[in-house]
Amino acid sequence: MMSANTISERDLFQSVITIPSMDTLGSRIAHFRKLKGISQAGLAKACGWGSQSRIGNYEKDTREPSLDDLELMAKALGISVADLIGTARAPGERLQNVEMALQPSREPRTYPVISWVAAGQRADSPDNFAPGVAEDWLPSTENAGPHGYWLIVKGPSMTSPTPPSFPDGTPILIKPEGFDLVSGKFYIARHRDGETTFKQYIYDAGREYLMPLNTKFDPVEMDDAWDIIGRVIDAKQPRGTL
Structure with missing residues (x-):
C-alpha cells in the first residue's frame, strides 16, 4: 500500500x-x-x-x-x-479562432492571354483590348473582373526552390481593377519608362519593394516612377510540365 x-x-x-x-x-x-x-x-x-x-x-x-x-x-x-x-470535431462545432465560410462554386470563365506590352497599355485604357483578338484564352474560377487577363511569366526571377514559385512560362491571371494592396501578395507593376514586371509586393518600415523570389535577383525599392497595375489571383503550371 x-x-x-x-x-x-x-x-x-x-x-x-x-x-x-x-x-x-x-x-x-x-x-x-x-x-x-x-x-x-x-x-x-x-x-x-x-x-x-x-x-x-x-x-x-x-x-x-x-x-x-x-x-x-x-x-x-x-x-x-x-x-x-481540424476536421475531427462534432457536427456544428465552431473552431475556436477561425470560422470557414462556405464558398459558392463558380463556373470557369475564360480570359485572354495578352503580351506584357499590351498589359502596360491596358493600364491606360482598359477597354482598348477587343475580345477575339487574343491568340489564346484560358479558363479560371477566380473573378478577375471584366478586364481581367493572363500573362505568361518570362525569365527566372520569380522561381524559387520552395513554394510559391512561378517558373518561366507560367500563366498568371491578373485582376487590374478593384484589388487591395497587401504586403506579401503578388502584383504587376509598371515603370514610367514602359517596363512592366511581375513581383511580390513588400511593405516594410514605411518603404515599398518589388521582391523577386529568386535570390540571385535584387529587390527594387519603389518610388513615384512605379505604379501597381494589377494583382495576380491565379496561376497554372507551364505547358509541358506534366
Whole structure:
C-alpha cells in the first residue's frame, strides 16, 4: 500500500510529460510545422512572407489567418487546409479562432492571354483590348473582373526552390481593377519608362519593394516612377510540365 505522500508512477509520468494541445488553429500550425522540420522563418519564406512574425502570431492565436494564408501554409507544409483547421470535431462545432465560410462554386470563365506590352497599355485604357483578338484564352474560377487577363511569366526571377514559385512560362491571371494592396501578395507593376514586371509586393518600415523570389535577383525599392497595375489571383503550371 502506498503512503499518502507517495507519488505514483502515473502521477510522475503526467508531471513530466506534457502532451501538446491541438485544440486551436495556432497549435495545429505549430504541430505540422514541427513535423515538417522547418522553423517559423522557413515556413514564412515558403509562403512568400518577409517576416516570421506572422507565423508566430498565428501559432500564438493572436492573429487569424485569411483563407489565402491558410492555403499557402497548407501547401508549404504538404497538407490540406482541412488538416490545418481540424476536421475531427462534432457536427456544428465552431473552431475556436477561425470560422470557414462556405464558398459558392463558380463556373470557369475564360480570359485572354495578352503580351506584357499590351498589359502596360491596358493600364491606360482598359477597354482598348477587343475580345477575339487574343491568340489564346484560358479558363479560371477566380473573378478577375471584366478586364481581367493572363500573362505568361518570362525569365527566372520569380522561381524559387520552395513554394510559391512561378517558373518561366507560367500563366498568371491578373485582376487590374478593384484589388487591395497587401504586403506579401503578388502584383504587376509598371515603370514610367514602359517596363512592366511581375513581383511580390513588400511593405516594410514605411518603404515599398518589388521582391523577386529568386535570390540571385535584387529587390527594387519603389518610388513615384512605379505604379501597381494589377494583382495576380491565379496561376497554372507551364505547358509541358506534366
